[in-house]
Amino acid sequence: xxxxxxxxxxxxxxxxxxxxxxxxxxxxxxxxxxxxxxxxxxxxxxxxxxxxxxxxxxxxxxxxxxxxxxxxxxxxxxxxxxxxxxxxxxxxxxxxxxxxxxxxxxxxxxxxxxxxxxxxxxxxxxxxxxxxxxxxxxxxxxxxxxxxxxxxxxxx
Numbered sequence: 804x805x806x807x808x809x810x811x812x813x814x815x816x817x818x819x820x821x822x823x824x825x826x827x828x829x830x831x832x833x834x835x836x837x838x839x840x841x842x843x844x845x846x847x848x849x850x851x852x853x854x855x856x857x858x859x860x861x862x863x864x865x866x867x868x869x870x871x872x873x874x875x876x877x878x879x880x881x882x883x884x885x886x887x888x889x890x891x892x893x894x895x896x897x898x899x900x901x902x903x904x905x906x907x908x909x910x911x912x913x914x915x916x917x918x919x920x921x922x923x924x925x926x927x928x929x930x931x932x933x934x935x936x937x938x939x940x941x942x943x944x945x946x947x948x949x950x951x952x953x954x955x956x957x958x959x
Contacts, residue, residue, distance in 0.1 A: 807844075813851065936951070
């Protein structure tokens with residue numbers, strides 16, 4: 804069995820885990836996340852510990868169990884503490900500000916760039932050259948930060 808899948812997931816105080824077949828719902832102080840786990844993985848909840856167990860006789864079950872464990876751990880950390888990515892704008896005249904559900908970027912183009920902030924994401928602009936992306940879903944926070952960065956990639 805994979806080393807990742809063997810490790811149990813500790814459920815901190817204030818986090819509630821609900822299992823419904825292969826669907827896992829995790830609720831915490833920062834929000835709620837839900838995910839359907841692969842059929843090759845069996846989920847076992849004991850007190851404040853969640854375990855992923857690979858089913859016997861299923862191809863790639865150990866790999867799926869390791870993947871499921873990593874995703875569930877990220878969900879637990881996300882609803883308990885949240886995730887954030889910091890971006891810095893480096894360039895003459897580069898600025899950022901928020902207006903409602905939009906992030907306005909001035910990146911040296913002949914026009915300003917408007918970025919729609921997706922649901923579940925909070926964007927803060929502490930200074931004109933700093934952008935902080937926050938949320939409970941690690942994948943979504945990283946994807947939004949990558950989308951913002953893609954407008955003007957850094958010079959090598």
